[in-house]
Amino acid sequence: MGAGYTDAAIEARLSSIAIDLNSDLGEGFGAWSMGDDESLLSVVTSANVACGYHAGDATIMRRTCENAVKNGVRIGAHVSYRDLAGFGRRTIDVAAGELISDIIYQIGALAACAQVAGGTVSYVKPHGALYNRIVWDQDQAAAVVQAVRLYDPGLAVLGLPGSQFLGLAQQAGLQAVPEGFVDRAYDDEGRLVSRRQPGSVIHDAARVTAQAVRLATDGSVISVTGSTVRPAPRSLCLHGDTPGAAELARQVRASLRQAGVRLRAFV
Amino acid sequence: MGAGYTDAAIEARLSSIAIDLNSDLGEGFGAWSMGDDESLLSVVTSANVACGYHAGDATIMRRTCENAVKNGVRIGAHVSYRDLAGFGRRTIDVAAGELISDIIYQIGALAACAQVAGGTVSYVKPHGALYNRIVWDQDQAAAVVQAVRLYDPGLAVLGLPGSQFLGLAQQAGLQAVPEGFVDRAYDDEGRLVSRRQPGSVIHDAARVTAQAVRLATDGSVISVTGSTVRPAPRSLCLHGDTPGAAELARQVRASLRQAGVRLRAFV
Amino acid sequence: MGAGYTDAAIEARLSSIAIDLNSDLGEGFGAWSMGDDESLLSVVTSANVACGYHAGDATIMRRTCENAVKNGVRIGAHVSYRDLAGFGRRTIDVAAGELISDIIYQIGALAACAQVAGGTVSYVKPHGALYNRIVWDQDQAAAVVQAVRLYDPGLAVLGLPGSQFLGLAQQAGLQAVPEGFVDRAYDDEGRLVSRRQPGSVIHDAARVTAQAVRLATDGSVISVTGSTVRPAPRSLCLHGDTPGAAELARQVRASLRQAGVRLRAFV
Amino acid sequence: MGAGYTDAAIEARLSSIAIDLNSDLGEGFGAWSMGDDESLLSVVTSANVACGYHAGDATIMRRTCENAVKNGVRIGAHVSYRDLAGFGRRTIDVAAGELISDIIYQIGALAACAQVAGGTVSYVKPHGALYNRIVWDQDQAAAVVQAVRLYDPGLAVLGLPGSQFLGLAQQAGLQAVPEGFVDRAYDDEGRLVSRRQPGSVIHDAARVTAQAVRLATDGSVISVTGSTVRPAPRSLCLHGDTPGAAELARQVRASLRQAGVRLRAFV
Secondary structure, rough: OOOOOOOHHHHHHHHHHHEEEEEEOOOEOHHHHHHHHHHHHOOOOEEEEEEOOOOHHHHHHHHHHHHHOOOOOOEEEEOOOOOOOOOOOOOOOOOHHHHHHHHHHHHHHHHHHHHHHHOEEEEEEHHHHHHHOOOOHHHHHHHHHHHHHHHHHOEEEEEOOOOOOHHHHHHHHOOEEEEEEEEOOEOOOOEOOOOOOOOEEEOOOOHHHHHHHHHHOOEEEEEOOOOEOOOOOOOOEEEOOOHHHHHHHHHHHHHHHHOEEOOOOOO | OOOOHHHHHHHHHHHHHEEEEEEOOOOOOOEEOOHHHHHOOOOOOEEEEOOOOOOOOOOHHHHHHHHHHHHEEEEEEEEEOOOOOOOOOOOOOHHHHHHHHHHHHHHHHHHHHHHOOOOEEEEEEEOOHHHHHOOOHHHHHHHHHHHHHHHHOEEEEOOOOOOOHHHHHOOOOOOEEEEEEEEOOOOOOOEEOOOOOOHHHHHHOHHHHHHHHHHHOOOOOOOOOOEEEEOOOEEEOOOOOOOOOHHHHHHHHHHHHHOEEEOOOOO | OOOOHHHHHHHHHHHEEEEEEEEEEEEOOOOEOOOOOOHHOHHHHEEEEEEOOOOHHHHHHHHHHHHHHHHHOOOEEEOOOOOOOOOOOOEEOHHHHHHHHHHHHHHHHHHHHHOOOOOOOEEEOOOHHHHHOOOOOOOHHHHHHHHHHOOOHHHHHHHHOOOOOHHHHHHHHOEEEEEEEOOOOOOOOOEEEOOOOOOOHHHOHHHHHHHHHHHHHHHOOOOOOOOOEEEOOOOOOOOOOOOOOOHHHHHHHHHHHOOOOOOOOOO | OEEEEEEEHHHHHHHHEEEEEEEEEEEOEEOOOOOOOHHHHHOEEEEEEEEEOOOOOHHHHHHHHHHHHHHHOOOEEEEOOOOOOOOOOOOOOOHHHHHHHHHHHHHHHHHHHHHOOOOOEEEEEEEEHHHHHHHOHHHHHHHHHHHHHHHHOOOOEEOOOHHHHHHHHOOOEEEEEEEEEEEEEEOOOOOOOOOOOOOEOOHHHHHHHHHHHHHHHOEEEEEEEEOOOOOOOOEEEEEOOOOHHHHHHHHHHHHHHHHHOOOOOOO
């Protein structure tokens, strides 16, 4: 590789032989269902399983773990603020000490479900408003990191490249895994364009699969202004809760394999 | 020992050198508190810790586990129907499969809190309406037993002597521990007199401590008609949620020690 | 009419010029949706709106009331046990006094949503496990009746013909409206065949519409053994939460109108 | 009155003949209790009744309304974010449209309980984190105002003097009632000193009663730097959830009457 490559680019390229695909699963609750879990489990390598705080109940968690194990898919704890009515999408100013406890509780509940299903929890991914908050909020980011460390420092964490969360996780000795988004527009700093902006979500299948392949093979993405930025993700996040999402996820998977990318869980 | 002793009496007497004292702890929720946990933790040898379904939240569960560990008190999962509004005191016709999942979820959540506090969950005790239901309901009793077996067959279970629950637990190879009540009247079959009957709860301290000593040393209790019945408990349940309860618990402990009974967790 | 007609049959026939169609609506919660409310609102004359205890949140309740008002559909409070996790489908042994309060709370919450939408709550229909329980349980049936009377004795109640609930409601001076089921099999006593029995739910569209027309025009239904029984319903319940349900509801409506039945709310 | 008096001072003095005393009531939940409602109901003229979002369940709400009616105390809806686990003390970034619905739901549920108890809801007071948030957050403040207007523009609202909430309420034509705090330190702008600052809460009974009398008779308070500021409250907030709080409330009431202040609800 030439002199023009940054370390991050080289690292991304070297790891480009393989990438993880993750998706949110088990997001029903009681009589309500959401998403097409069955289809997604045949596509992804890592399942972010809701733990009962934003979605998921004990029965759904067990079933999701069983299906993940059957499909050889890694199980991650998709931890959230305690907010079923808001699906974890509303920021809550929870005190750090309570957040630590809430995260530990959720991981433990899922760990029991995973264990009974013959699996294990391999990583932790914050959900929704918590995910977004700990991009910049040091207190809450540190609380999530501390919860994982206290419970099991062998767990990986999945989050946004450049976030406070991943930074603190790395400092704490956790395996901190940055993820990329195949259907979201990036700005020139490598941040996601806010969903409130037009064009923030990419619906065109060809553009989505192209972005997936570029992120996986080169670690880079073309920003909304046309620049090349390098989030260097080790996992790509696929959504499953909109019509056609599962089909698009399949296309992403197919495109990646066609480009010679191996699909492999990061843990 | 003379010919007049039944096997149960002999067994009770042999084990009378030691008995466990258990109490419900961690039954606050959010801003609400209940009971005098601090006092009880200096009295009992086993703590039935609420797991968030009838009481307890993640922060209270962690704190209760920390205090149990500090006091050398065993931690048990006080599992319940999902009913915060009813404090787990209302029977719910939950399907067996869902009940299994609910129990696994609760044990796992508490196990994480216990682990982080340097402890471990040693046993499972059903709470409130669930406790009473599985005295006779085979389906729900079998569901709780199955949940414990699936999660960890090394866990003990604590319940009512003669209940379907303890019977099925024993058949399943679990350590099934019968408990006695120091302040409840018993009928001639060794069952508790319903709380709706007058005289079902004993308030007189002298009678309570006498019943505690007899249950611990002889395995027996004098029924409401004056007969001697033998529940042969290996643990005595102390309540802490009424005024004066903690003081009464202390008196029970003192009376037991004075009678030469060692206080020792059953696991 | 000839001498062979019972009073009930005559009453049913006289009222057969018009019938009400009711359906469960607003049964989403937060991010979760259920059923095809939009389609059903163009079919039914009465909307049983979930009040937050088994489904429905404040935002969904307001929107459902707004849509009911737009469509000229009556609003009923679909009251339930407090059990979001179980969708109100699990019997709960709630004390009568608490049940009274729970019902009042739900009606009031919906009344506010209806009022803001320019409508009003016209009736109360118990949901799920509560509906089934008060077919025979006098205490809980009396509690629901008492709640309605205390809140507003001008409200009608909708329930199963022959149930304790409708009997007690009538005695209490409430307008007690019996409903029929277009897609459920009846036994010779005019009771619904349990869902656990094969054939309890009728899937064939022709049989469903035929049963609807007979119930509406003659008050009668052919039982599983071929007998004619007369539930004499003043409202027919249509389901909307299964695939094809909204289409079937439309066919029922069309068949009724073709048979000369006017569709009219009972209040 | 001399030339040195500002309009606000004169207005405060003229209205000083009477003041309202309000307190948070009905803040238990299920098996949990909080505060000394019975004592406070003999002290205050207005009861802020929890509506089930931060505390209170249907049974507690009915009982609290019954006791308020018996004591001739006005009933206000103490509306909150939906957060039982956090007792409504954590800010939630709920969307304005959802907040409007949530407020309407709560007022309606309480209105039903009040009506059945022979009373009526007279005013709305936001609770906890919502109260603090709408001091400055225009969107959420406007949402609460809009909810009250939609439900009943005849309802008064109770809040912090100078808050966005009271300002918008007044603009919307609602009766906007400013309240004062007898046991909280004020800064020179007439704002409350943050609870995180030492000395923010006044515990000395003599200072509390003196501040109560000054607020009631002169509309003013001595700030932490010794300046005189004029919140000109029409209601004084008394707390009841700490030990000795009910006794202190009684002393405040006695001191006010001794100073010739009549206690009278603002609506």
